[in-house]
Amino acid sequence: MAAIGIDYGTSNSEVVYFDGQEHHFIKLDPAMHEANKIRSSVFIYYEHELPRPPVPVIEAKVAQIKRAITEQIDKAKESYYEAQDPREQQVYSDKISELRSQFHNLPELQRRAIELLLKDMTVQDLSLQQLVETGKFAFGEEGFKRYLKTPEKGRLIYSPKNFLGASLVAGQQQAFVGMIAKQLAFFRESAEQQLQQTVDTAVIGRPVKFHGTRGQEGNSQAIDIMQQAAHKAGFKHVEFLEEPIAAAYKIEQTLDKATNTLVVDIGGGTTDICCIRLSPDKQGDLDRQQDVLSVTGTRLGGMECDKNLIVKSIAPTMGLGQLMFNGLPVPPTYYSDMCAVDNIPKLDHFFSDDYGLEIAQTRCMVKDPSLILRLQTVQEEKLSARLVNSSRLAKELLSSKDAITLPLHYIEADYDVNINLDDLNRSMLSWLRRVKSLVTECLQKSAEQPEMLFITGGMSLSPIVKKELQEVMLPDLPLLEGDAFNSVCEGLAIQAHKLT
Missing domain, CATH: 3.30.420.40 (ATPase, nucleotide binding domain)
Structure with a gap:
């Protein structure tokens, strides 16, 4: 079992393994000159169609279609009672029957609702949580290039770390857990492939104060998100160390006196x-x-x-x-x-x-x-x-x-x-x-x-x-x-x- 250090940064991230004598840099992004560095940004995208809208959204659209059908039925009824010719009355009677059939055909109503929703939907209409749960992930230069080429196909999160201590609305906190878990899993799997051994422990760097305006509450939230994400990514043991103290441990190796x-x-x-x-x-x-x-x-x-x-x-x-x-x-x-x-x-x-x-x-x-x-x-x-x-x-x-x-x-x-x-x-x-x-x-x-x-x-x-x-x-x-x-x-x- 191996333990790695993860510098999860605002702009770039890095993973290093220390064997007691030597540092081994894990290659994370072959598209960069320094392959051990990778952009911390994430591009979440869809190659083809957008995902099926959430059930509550579909239900709301079905209700809207039903209201429109009900209005059509009411108008057809008025026309039926106003008609003098029996043949004309029969036309409106058939129309009412057809509309009632549509009103009670729930599978067809749902299909129509989804079709209408997807017709006008863009990536920006999706919540961050839905994006994380259904989209594809691209990291590093690959993700940034995809964003530059087809920004309308997805959403670029420029620096996930900057949001961890911020006020997050319903669903966003779990969205960041899922997003960062994908990144940390990618780091862990890259380390395992290159070290040829299981990696189950990580020490992750943390700032003294995470980006945000919520003081200790924001710091606690940020650590909680990172902890959940690390365990979801497959790490069994995780610790956090303030980044300037980590840097001090490295330069301590060069000193010959206190x-x-x-x-x-x-x-x-x-x-x-x-x-x-x-x-x-x-x-x-x-x-x-x-x-x-x-x-x-x-x-x-x-x-x-x-x-x-x-x-x-x-x-x-x-x-x-x-x-x-x-x-x-x-x-x-x-x-x-x-x-x-x-x-x-x-x-x-x-x-x-x-x-x-x-x-x-x-x-x-x-x-x-x-x-x-x-x-x-x-x-x-x-x-x-x-x-x-x-x-x-x-x-x-x-x-x-x-x-x-x-x-x-x-x-x-x-x-x-x-x-x-x-x-x-x-x-x-x-x-x-x-x-x-x-x-x-x-x-x-x-x-x-x-x-x-x-x-x-x-x-x-x-x-x-x-x-x-x-x-x-x-x-x-x-x-x-x-x-x-x-x-x-x-x-x-x-x-x-x-x-x-």
Whole structure:
């Protein structure tokens, strides 16, 4: 039996097995350059027809058809009594008999109801729970490519992890259990195939605070969903470890003496920070909570930067800031709603027909309607996830370039947006202030001061982030070099090995 570490991230996920000496990275997505990384997004789709509507919906449609038949019977009766000719009366009598036969033919009524429902139904009409229970799943680049090619065939959940601590309406919680169970089962089966042994134990990374606004209640809900999903995926034993602490366990292997370390983990959806006592003498200890000096975290990750960059640098080319003929600005909420890929209710509202009509009306009220047309295209063709992904690529390119031209030709032919490093800096200002405030909070809560700094997570590769934390905020702390992308999962695998 083997135990694995699972870094279930906002943007990407990873699985690692540690045999006590060496880390083994499980290949999850051969379509990616780094096959051990896989997009955390899920595309749930239908190749052919949509599923049969739920029984209550069919029953409601049958009742509607019956009401229409009853009205026809009443009209036929009126015509029968008004008719003077016996032959004409017979025609209406036959019509009444035929309609009564239709009224009582339940199988035929149900068939007609289903046919009418499917005729007008789209994927967006299905509840998330029904989608999870009846749709096909595509993960990683395969899923994202399917979404880009046929967005109308399914639904892309850009980051399932971001919803775990949120307020979920009836059925959504179990929908996420089912969805994440599919992902975790895929991870477990991939590990078993490559390790050639049964995998029944996992240590799964968790943020200090899951994405959401419900405090401890949201955190408890998120852990409960993950626990249920892991057991449904076939894991018999599951434990959770806060991600910055997992990263600390990995870098502890590089130390030759006891060292208090500040770990700053900035991922796609959350920023988590801990100050922890590390020592090569404690590497075999299973419970290390007594060594954690302080820990803080919040829903503040790289995705916020992606959305901020859209609002600051792309949205103005889509009409943000324009004045309407009545002197009022184009509603800025259009653009924040457009970016809400981590908020299902808000994104559903943005993609609704009513919202599209409102944008179309606004387009008729501005001097340059061509800019609003770009926004309208994103709304009508449901391109929000693709736009956020483009912004993420722009952010990554600006880590090594001073300026780029971002092609958005899937919105409009020859539509390019020029973005430079100053634009990125401005879009990140408020975000960075909040990250630094979180670091300050962690340092103030710690009874002992750190001697070393370790920055991990995808955003740690940003020169802007590194400069602000290392040179501006913490210039006196030596930087521990380490793997920004793999340290969390490697630490989770170390903890998993201890369980065996």
